Amino acid sequence: MIRPWWPRSLRWTGEPSNLSPSQRAGIVAAAASVPTSLVPLLRPRTATDQGLITGLSSALDYALTSGMHEAVLSTSRGVLRLVGRSTDVRTTARTTLLVDAIALATSLAARTWLERGSGAGTARALAAALARRTGSAAAFGLVAGGLDAVPNLEGQRHPLTRVLHTVPVAVAAGATLTVVGLELRRRRAQAAGAALGHRTAPTAQSLGVAVLAATGAAAISAVEREIATGAERVIARATGTPGYGSGISHVVSIGVIGGALAAVGARVISSVERSVSAPDPALTEAPRSAQVSGGPGSVVDWAPLTREPRRHLAARTSAARIQEVMSEPAQEPLRLYVGLTSAPTPADRVDLAMAELERTGALDRSLLVLCSPTGTGYVNHAAAAAWEYLSRGDCATLTMQYSIRPSLMSLDRVDDGRRQNHALWMALAEALGSRAPQRRPKVVMFGESLGAHTGQDPFLHSGTRGMRALFIERALWLGTPYISEWAREALEAADGNVRPGEVVRIARAEQIDDLDAPARDAARYVLLAHDDDGVALFGLELLYRSPAWLGRDRPTAVPAQAGWSVPTTFLQTAIDTKNAMDVVPGKFTALGHDYRADIARAVRFAYDLPCTDAQLEAIEATLRREELERAAAWG
Structure with missing residues (x-):
């Protein structure tokens, strides 16, 4: 059991349970969190994942509830001292119940006032979350205090008193309250025909991991x-x-x-x-093609490049394959990549990128794709191949790496990626501005996950106007992280920096067909994010604000019986974010953070690259086959 850290003088030492009212309230809260933690949310969970959520949420609920409850009781004792009333650390059940009732009523009134209206600011939301936590602690205190007080408020040694003071009874009371509430919510949702989501059956392994997680928190x-x-x-x-x-x-x-x-x-x-x-053993030798960085004549040295830049460059689609799939003449596409290890400073890396554009004649191609990669430097292979097929090879892809860690470990590199991208695109805009309009390529942007965030961030507060000023005509972003402020600003379009209909958000490629002709014609910057993609939904705000995707207009992928609960919802979504990418080579799905099944159609729409439906089907089949080939070659 996690004991509170406040001074011993404030700890309950009464008979018979030797637990303070706050500790008992924490036990009830911890038990109440267990059924809530089992409710499905975005993605299926393993037994280990479920155990982590259950164990950590119960431990945190205990700590938060007992701490807040003790703070309420300490405040009440302080007020009594100020008015000259005597206080006793061994607070009676009757006094504790009264304090809890007052705290609950006060917190409900505060929440009603703080949560009225919509779009409350962060400070107001934090205050409402504090009131919510205070009210929860008081409510659980009432349950625990009620168990003490029901038999005899004078605390006489009635046999029933001894039973109700036991920890198992407190645990059963908390769990029962939540189970009843969840069952009522589930039945209402089922009666309304709403989707109930993935069922995650508790297992012995889940309960074992939960115990270990709670024990670890206690340690x-x-x-x-x-x-x-x-x-x-x-x-x-x-x-x-x-x-x-x-x-x-x-x-x-x-x-x-x-x-x-x-x-x-x-x-x-x-x-x-x-x-x-670490580079793949199969990619140790520099490429022989001059159409990629690291090849003959390139100013980018192959040797320092890390794994993902090498994979991206090695996977360039050949003109012969493009012609085979599209049944049309094709040319060799260009793939240019400047790694984080290619030069010591961002300015040096920008110079290398501009030199590569000049060396290869990339600005003479009809399509120039500016990629902001994920944390490791990864660029979606299927996406890059898709625009190479759709452009018949008349394209150039330019990427600059800003980190070599997985995206979750690269959050501290977002500013680096933003500044580096902005410097490159400013230099590129200067080169494009010196050309006649008819000699400029169509410049588009691509980013996935953290790459989407670092690609959008340079244009914060300037909407799409800032992109158009730098000749960026179109964009496709996959699984934009929730932390991207640009995406929220652009979708709200309240400052005049976005033309009507210019930014469109879709949950799957099939929704493109649902757009009417004017909407398709207006769309230039496409945000594709699945309804069950934790990357697009997870943020620190889950700790103090109920998200819109758990409200009345929740997406179909979010179970109807799921509700907001702190810290459980935060932990569930964090685990769902971890599980958002479940990739099987060659098996394309449109689930979670896996956008391979959407890629070809999304690229065709976002970049306005024409092809027949038969050609699109051929591209999709080829992308799956190529992924299997890469998996066999690279492991």
């Missing part, structure tokens, strides 16, 4: 408490005033634990970088 809490106790003794000896260093001691202990975790994280990141950047 960290215990370590933090011991470090804080030691720090408090040191502070007391140094100041000669014991009892006044509690807050500082916990800051010290959290700093020590945080420093240790940061050191471990740095070692993990270094190990991951080495692992994901």
